[in-house]
Amino acid sequence: MASSSEAHKGPRHVAIIMDGNGRWATQRGHPRLFGHRAGARRVREIVESCPGLGVRYLTIFAFSTENWKRTQNEVAGLMSLFRRYITREAQALYKNNVKVRFIGDRVRLDEKLTALMDELELLTADNDGTELTVALNYGGRDEVARATKRLAEDVAAGRLNPAEIDVETLPKYLDTYVLPDPDLVIRTSGEARISNFLLWQSAYAEYEFIDTLWPDFTPEIFADVLQGYGTRERRFGAVPG
Template identity: 75%
Template sequence: MALDSHAKNAPEHVAIIMDGNGRWAQSRGKPRLFGHHAGARRVREVVEACPDLGVKYLTIFAFSTENWKRTQVEVAGLMSLFRRYITKEARALKDEGVRVRFIGDRVRLDHKLQTLMDELEQLTEHNDRVHLTIALNYGGRDEVARATKRLAQDVAAGKVDPETVDGETLARYLDTHVLPDPDLVIRTSGEARISNFLLWQSAYAEYEFIDTMWPDFSAEVFGNVIAGYCKRDRRYGGVRA
């Protein structure tokens, strides 16, 4: 599934809004959590496909700051799934050269989950084959608000000259400050909205909204989306001479 002919045009960083788990399950007469478990299993296939597709960075939207509005049963089930996923996949991720990072506000997450997140980041910190970033209790507006607060604190403490503050300054305070901006954002399940995901970072990203539900998002589907991206002409606000 390698895209040798398009390798030079492949996106370095792909971000995915993994949507449709619940509807996928309900269409099969199953509870929504059945779909979330199926979606979690799909993550590994997509991560493993990245090197052949020329993708170095993959960011996935696992749980948003707005997802707390869901039923208590679904939220509790998702938190249990996250803990189980980290425990089960940690060694494989390390052995496969995947570096894992988490972005989002961890304060509201339970202590056990926070500990597992810290341990997985430490376990994989020297890996460099694929950089997997998991957005957990993440929201773009919340991220910018938290970054602005930290920047304001440094200005007040005299660590930053307010006259020098610009977009690059604020970007250094974002959760993603060590990552390149995404080249391509994919949303599955037929919905055509960005849902508060990587608002700052995606200013010039290409978007692809596809009908495939996340549990059906195979490596083959991923490869087809990447192949389509490679044919796009990115101008970043300019025009070709």
Template identity: 70%
Template sequence: MGQSAEHVAIIMDGNGRWAQQRGLPRLAGHHEGAKRIREIVQACPSVGVKHLTIFAFSTENWKRTQVEVGGLMRLFKRYILREAQDLVNEGVRVRFIGDRLRLDKTLIRLMDELEALTAQNAKVHLTIALNYGGRDEVTRAAQRMAGDVERGKLAAKEVTAEVLARYLDTHSLPDPDLVIRTSGEARISNFLLWQSAYAEYEFIDTLWPDFSAGEFTKLLVNFGSRERRFGAIPA
């Protein structure tokens, strides 16, 4: 492999379709998809991925049925409770990004506890985007920055792209090198809009519950062969 992708972000799409193709309720696909997360997280160290960000629930996903949304929220709680100790043992640090205000208090408490429990880990940095939207994130960042300008903590002339980035949910993370979207859809769905300005993209047909560590590795090998110029002319 040539260049390595230190930070990979994944839009985990296709859980519902995977279930429907098998005559199962959509939530069965989400449960199966949750199993893939562990497999991909465990594969990260061997392929040089230090940061993995996954899109678990978007600000637009509230438009789904109450049954599906409620089932997803219960799944998130169970995932945290079930996986917490293994994440600690495997050296995974977990962070959550997104607007927590709409989430219920029990889920927020579990998220806070998992972040604290894994705070000293550094083998893999797993970021879970939950009630996240790229435009919403930039809007909230701009509001916080404007508040600091009003309070005199920041001068308007000091506002730069670098300063704004410090107000984003991802302020402590590097920008993604590679963004993968499963299930055959070729859109970015409001995911890491600011951070992915120069990311490479892979849109693949595989539904998320069928995505494997082997396919993950192949995508990273392909990434290693790409030339990233960031707007410059090749030497």
């Protein structure tokens, strides 16, 4: 594990594309939902490891706008898993001082799930520890489209002057408007693509693509990835001094 002196040099905001649940289950002769359940259990360990690793903000990609293309059984199983996860983990998240928020388009989600999401956000609203953001029915392009629509509505209503719109304006309309941009984006399972995740926010993020499947992604592996981040030189378009 990274030492406390190493942890403070690491990223404050880490975003994770939790990939590989289905493959993990298939390799073991189980249905894909078995892997998703294992992956949900792993989330708790990673969240609990964040304070000791200096990670203040953790954003996880739970379900994308494209995931509706999966089989009806898998989608239904995932929605049931999300409901059970929120119900089971709510008190632990609250007691561990975790503040939870959800991003994404809630319109397509069922009422029971969205009610649980609202309840968890309210329950943990005053917590001031790790801030866990769960991207659920989220897509980067969809988020930008929804943000642009809200921006256009403000222009049409006279609340926003088009001449004053700049690169600082749109982020105020994004789902993540209360969060700093991610410093590091991790994708598990060996796939090297961003899959429509935090497109605007991750413009200057560092990326780490690792072969480990999400259910095998331990806090120790997490610490190793963060330690590697600490050796990188982030220049944001500038040249070394």
